[in-house]
Amino acid sequence: MPPRPRLGVFKFSSCDGCQLSLLDCERELLDVAGALEIAYFAEAVSAEDTGHYDVALVEGSVTTEAEALHIHDIRARSTTLVTIGACATSGGIQALKNGGNAAGFLKMVYPTPAWLHTLESATAISDHVKVDHELRGCPISKHQLLELIAALLAGRRPQTEPHATCLECKLAGQVCVMVAEGKPCLGPVTHAGCGALCPGYARGCYGCFGPKETANTASLSAQLGALGESPARIARAFSTFNTNAPEFRAEAEAQGDD
Amino acid sequence: MPDVRQSGAMGEAFVMDGGGIERLAAHLLAEGRSVVAPVARDGAVVYDAIEDPAEIARGVRIDSRPGHYRMERDGTAWFDHVIGPTPWKRFLHPPRETLYSMTRSDDGIEVEATPLPQASFAFLGVRPCDLAAIGVLDRVMTGGAHPDPRYAARRNGTLIIAVNCRVSAETCFCASMGSGPRADAGYDLALSELGTGAQTRFLIEVGSAAGSALLEALDVAPATEADLAEARWNAAAAADAQTRAIETEGLARDIRAAAEHPHWDEVATRCLNCTNCTMVCPTCFCSTTVEVSDLTGAHAERQQRWDSCFNVGFSHLHGGAVRQSGRARYRQWLTHKLSTWEDQFGELGCTGCGRCIAWCPVGIDITEEAASLRRTEP
Numbered sequence: 001m002p003p004r005p006r007l008g009v010f011k012f013s014s015c016d017g018c019q020l021s022l023l024d025c026e027r028e029l030l031d032v033a034g035a036l037e038i039a040y041f042a043e044a045v046s047a048e049d050t051g052h053y054d055v056a057l058v059e060g061s062v063t064t065e066a067e068a069l070h071i072h073d074i075r076a077r078s079t080t081l082v083t084i085g086a087c088a089t090s091g092g093i094q095a096l097k098n099g100g101n102a103a104g105f106l107k108m109v110y111p112t113p114a115w116l117h118t119l120e121s122a123t124a125i126s127d128h129v130k131v132d133h134e135l136r137g138c139p140i141s142k143h144q145l146l147e148l149i150a151a152l153l154a155g156r157r158p159q160t161e162p163h164a165t166c167l168e169c170k171l172a173g174q175v176c177v178m179v180a181e182g183k184p185c186l187g188p189v190t191h192a193g194c195g196a197l198c199p200g201y202a203r204g205c206y207g208c209f210g211p212k213e214t215a216n217t218a219s220l221s222a223q224l225g226a227l228g229e230s231p232a233r234i235a236r237a238f239s240t241f242n243t244n245a246p247e248f249r250a251e252a253e254a255q256g257d258d
Numbered sequence: 259m260p261d262v263r264q265s266g267a268m269g270e271a272f273v274m275d276g277g278g279i280e281r282l283a284a285h286l287l288a289e290g291r292s293v294v295a296p297v298a299r300d301g302a303v304v305y306d307a308i309e310d311p312a313e314i315a316r317g318v319r320i321d322s323r324p325g326h327y328r329m330e331r332d333g334t335a336w337f338d339h340v341i342g343p344t345p346w347k348r349f350l351h352p353p354r355e356t357l358y359s360m361t362r363s364d365d366g367i368e369v370e371a372t373p374l375p376q377a378s379f380a381f382l383g384v385r386p387c388d389l390a391a392i393g394v395l396d397r398v399m400t401g402g403a404h405p406d407p408r409y410a411a412r413r414n415g416t417l418i419i420a421v422n423c424r425v426s427a428e429t430c431f432c433a434s435m436g437s438g439p440r441a442d443a444g445y446d447l448a449l450s451e452l453g454t455g456a457q458t459r460f461l462i463e464v465g466s467a468a469g470s471a472l473l474e475a476l477d478v479a480p481a482t483e484a485d486l487a488e489a490r491w492n493a494a495a496a497a498d499a500q501t502r503a504i505e506t507e508g509l510a511r512d513i514r515a516a517a518e519h520p521h522w523d524e525v526a527t528r529c530l531n532c533t534n535c536t537m538v539c540p541t542c543f544c545s546t547t548v549e550v551s552d553l554t555g556a557h558a559e560r561q562q563r564w565d566s567c568f569n570v571g572f573s574h575l576h577g578g579a580v581r582q583s584g585r586a587r588y589r590q591w592l593t594h595k596l597s598t599w600e601d602q603f604g605e606l607g608c609t610g611c612g613r614c615i616a617w618c619p620v621g622i623d624i625t626e627e628a629a630s631l632r633r634t635e636p
Contacts, residue, residue, distance in 0.1 A: 180329070
């Protein structure tokens with residue numbers, strides 16, 4: 001029997017929620033451990049980070065100089081590098097500091113900011129190294145994570161379609177909260193993957209999965225405005241978990257984000 | 259009183275009281291059918307499988323405009339809610355299904371086709387536009403050289419109780435497409451709601467032997483000329499109330515000629531390419547087929563899922579997607595509906611239900627876009 005592919009799970013600036021999605025695969029976890037050697041995963045095993053990885057799952061954004069160096073090390077030791085979650089794929093909620101007064105924010109929060117060494121901005125892993133696959137979401141969907149691992153093992157393309165969340169909402173037979181209730185919803189510009197979770201609970205989509213392919217944010221913003229949302233509120237809606245995703249950032253700026 | 263069970267021949271008409279709807283639903287449920295009927299849920303009238311006749315939406319009206327739909331409680335009428343977001347294709351051509359399963363063992367790989375569905379649907383409350391759409395879908399899915407056996411199995415087991423409209427929503431344009439508001443064929447029974455309140459009754463027109471057989475479960479009397487006249491008058495009033503229309507004369511030709519019209523660029527500025535119009539459209543039939551495997555590599559499935567021409571990957575050929583721009587994708591959709599569908603299937607792909615207008619999050623109106631595309635350049 002050939003050796004199992006080695007899996008490493010790495011954390012950058014993040015909350016650990018996406019890594020925990022792997023542990024959340026309770027029923028399938030033994031299959032994952034059977035198919036892959038979980039060689040490094042600080043949340044689950046005590047092994048040290050050493051050697052080459054067939055698959056590296058990377059969570060978090062790059063917000064320190066040490067991280068900016070570390071990601072190159074992981075890239076050099078990994079065959080397939082997968083970013084997991086909004087932080088790793090676009091910079092995450094911490095990217096709200098980008099373009100702002102980072103030093104001022106530090107002073108506001110920490111008693112001794114001089115002890116901290118952070119970069120001016122929080123950036124996506126793909127801004128630093130080549131990324132082979134990405135899983136969106138805040139947090140990622142465990143179904144998509146299992147699908148990605150299964151696809152990598154089989155050598156096939158993962159089914160992580162870049163279309164709108166609306167398609168998933170309609171497949172699920174949910175009633176559109178924007179049309180039927182006038183609730184603001186980012187579903188039409190948001191990448192699928194969550195199964196249209198929030199509309200299933202009568203809430204508009206928050207855009208956790210970031211921009212879909214060819215997102216027409218300007219048209220959606222015009223409609224959100226017609227539904228009574230102010231430019232400031234629209235800008236804020238685009239400035240959350242994926243604030244640093246180019247399409248969402250540009251739309252927030254177009255709405256006069258300050 | 260004559261025994262109507264003997265005389266319930268096709269084309270004949272009867273009346274029953276308003277409560278007959280619940281008796282009909284109860285009878286269909288007792289027959290073991292999966293009864294799909296309008297249900298008021300989450301702010302809309304949706305078609306769902308019911309377990310109890312009391313679940314059927316009643317006393318509900320809708321306000322349906324471009325990008326806007328509101329359901330309101332009003333009165334006691336059974337069917338004045340016209341339509342909601344659910345297309346009947348959901349049941350005949352489901353959003354997701356597994357076509358094959360493959361299992362690997364020491365003996366090799368075993369491939370097993372999913373058994374044909376044993377569906378026995380009763381669709382209760384199919385509007386004329388949707389009845390026409392089921393006909394369009396029948397010809398797409400089973401009319402060619404490669405009929406879809408899964409669709410055919412579901413469709414053959416389906417009983418259709420149509421309901422003619424006496425109310426039109428603002429988004430309705432069936433009259434211009436020639437599909438409504440009164441159905442003339444394709445149903446087992448067609449109902450027309452007459453009167454209001456305690457005076458509510460239903461005109462029943464028989465469209466098939468299976469429909470005729472249902473009459474014995476209902477307490478019906480022969481229809482009078484006045485009942486028939488009231489039903490005709492109601493349908494005419496619903497048609498007159500429609501404010502939207504597409505002129506079908508020369509439509510396919512005009513849309514074909516508009517392939518380079520600048521208006522496509524204008525629509526593309528509004529179109530979200532979110533796929534909602536294609537998901538709610540009762541005739542959009544496109545699906546994609548994907549292979550999925552599990553973590554152990556011992557099990558794989560071929561799955562079919564609804565897809566949309568608004569997705570970039572939909573037109574992916576070697577080297578990339580053919581229709582990259584929003585303009586190209588909207589043009590593909592509208593041109594197929596209103597023009598090339600005719601080349602392909604001998605009819606138009608739109609029956610005027612207006613769902614794409616109401617459920618477009620930004621209210622793009624196919625009737626207005628078609629009209630703009632037929633205007634010569636400004």
